[in-house]
Amino acid sequence: MFKKLFKFNKKKQEEVKEIEESIEKQDKEEVEVEQVHNEVDNNEESEHVITEELQEDTIDEVCEAIKEEAIEEVKDDIKNIETKEEIDEAKEVIEESEYKEELEEVKEAIEEIGSEEVSYIENDDKYEDIKEVDQELVEEVKEKKVNLFDRLKQGLTKAKQGITDKIDTVLKSYTKVDEELLEDLEEVLITADVGVNTTMDIIERLRDVIKSKKITDPKDVRSELQLIVEEILTSDNSKLDVEHSPTIILMVGVNGVGKTTTIGKLANRYKSEGKKVLLAAGDTFRAAAIEQLEVWANRSNVDIIKHQEGADPGAVIFDAIKAAKARNVDLLICDTAGRLHNKANLMNELGKVFKIVDREFPEAKREVLLVVDATTGQNAVSQAKTFKQVADITGIVLTKLDGTAKGGVVLAVKSEVDVPVKLIGVGESVEDLQDFDAKAFSDALFGNN
Structure with missing residues (x-):
């Protein structure tokens, strides 16, 4: 719409150029000169002056006409403006214009008519209906977030008892902040499966904060500890990216960690969001x-590509990729054969699957998610390190967090493996597979609302 509203600049230049060319042509043909001669008694100097005046007057008249036309167009088109953003955009175009002064009337027309139009829209019954619908959507989103956070808090109940409740007990038993307090906190973190290296890092950071902020009250240590935990868990690429179409998600991990269930929940989620999803049953063993x-x-009402039990997993993935291309699928989620991370031949087989994806589906955005069982503690860290050597893991899914008091494994995996945690499982239902949010997780873990 604004191209039409603000063609004045270009139109003025074009019209002026045409007038100048026309007058120049007329001068050459001495048509206008002859008329001027008759009026000023063949006075050459007056001829020159009056010719220039005629040229300027003609240009000004045309420019004025163009300006008036532009204003009329604005008055007509402004009726189609529905948002204040469009008015702001129109005014911005004028501000940047070479003919800002000439367009001042257009700007005033926009401000005057635009404000009346927006006022009209805001008072319209239809607008009120839209506002009501928008408000309902906002409330729905807020309620969903609250429900998810409540589920997260409930799912982390055991982890909270195993970590923060014990931390609170330690802090309450001290009247001052000293090395003994830090040693007791260190013990709590290690027993909660945070891991020795990660624990030492946390305590060192905490020691520095206590010194720099001159903290003397043990109660103040708790909030600083939470901030450190949140900082460790925060990652720029912690969100599972499936916006690109096509996207392929490869799920890897040992048997029994919840790969298949996680795939099912993801399929349900993205199908409900309107994506075309295809599953590949690559765990044939x-x-x-x-x-x-x-x-x-x-x-979830999605298609699945499968072979017989015991078939080659690579062949299943190959067929699934061909089907995904043929059906214009947005998202292909592949299960892979569960394997022991210390079995070299099985890990090599996983490498073959990745080669097939590289060769047959290079245009797809790839996510490689390692699924680990939080209840296995430090063994989950060991699995993550081993799989990372074989596959380019883009994210970690921590399942069964609701079943362990040693939720510190989240910190250990993120810190020691240096791969972002993207999803966590805090229950059996579909909604209990949540996108990982460092702040929400630390708030739930430390019992904040």
């Missing part, structure tokens, strides 16, 4: 793995 994934596919 575990008994009933294909059937389990098929149940999730039916539940």
Whole structure:
């Protein structure tokens, strides 16, 4: 719309150029000169002056006409403006214009008519209906966030008891901040499976903060500890990125960590968001793995590519990629054969799957998610380190956090493996598989609302 409203600059230049060319042509043909001669008695000097005056008057008249036309166009088109942003955009175009002064009347027209139009829209019954719908959506989003946070807090109940409740007990038993207090906090963190290296890092940071802020009250240590935990868990790329189409998600991990269930929940989520999802049953070795994934596919109403039990996983992924291309799928989620991370031949087989994806699906955005069971503690860290050597892991899914009091494994995995935690499982339902948010996690862990 604004191209039409503000063609004045270009139009003025074009019209002026045409007038100048026309007058120049007329001068050459001595048509206008002859008229001037008759009026001023062939006075050459007056001829020159009057010719210039005629040229300027003609240009000014045309420019004035163009300006008036532009204002009229504004008055007509401004009726289509529906937001204050459009008015601001229009005024911005004028401010940057070479003919800012000439367009001042246009700007005034926009401000005057635009404000009346917006006022009219805001008082319109239809606008009130829209506002009501928007408010309902806002409230729905807020309620959803609250529900998710409540689920997170509930899911981390055991972890809170195993970490922050013990931290609170330690802090209450001291009247001053000293090395003994820090040693007791260190013990709590290590027993909560935070890991020795990560624990030492946390205590060192805490010691520096206590010294720099001159903290003497043990109660103040708690908030500083929470900030350190949040800082360690925060990552710029912690969000699972499936906006690009097509995207392929490869799920890796040992048997029993919850890969298939996680795939089912993700399929349900993205199908409900309107994406076209396809599943690949690449775990052909575990008994009933294909059937389990098929149940999730039916539940979420998405297609699945499968072979017989014991088939080559690479062949399944190959066929799934071909199907994804043919069906214009937005998201392909692949299960892979569960394997022991210390079995070299099985890990090499996983490498073959990645080669197939590299060769057959280079245009797809790739996410490689390592699924680990939080209840296994430091073994989860060991698994993550081993898988990272074989695969370019882009994120970690921590499942069964609701079943362990040693939730510190989240810190250990993020810190020692240096791969962002992207998803956490805090329950059995679909909603209990949540995007990882460092602040929400630390707030839930430390019992903040």
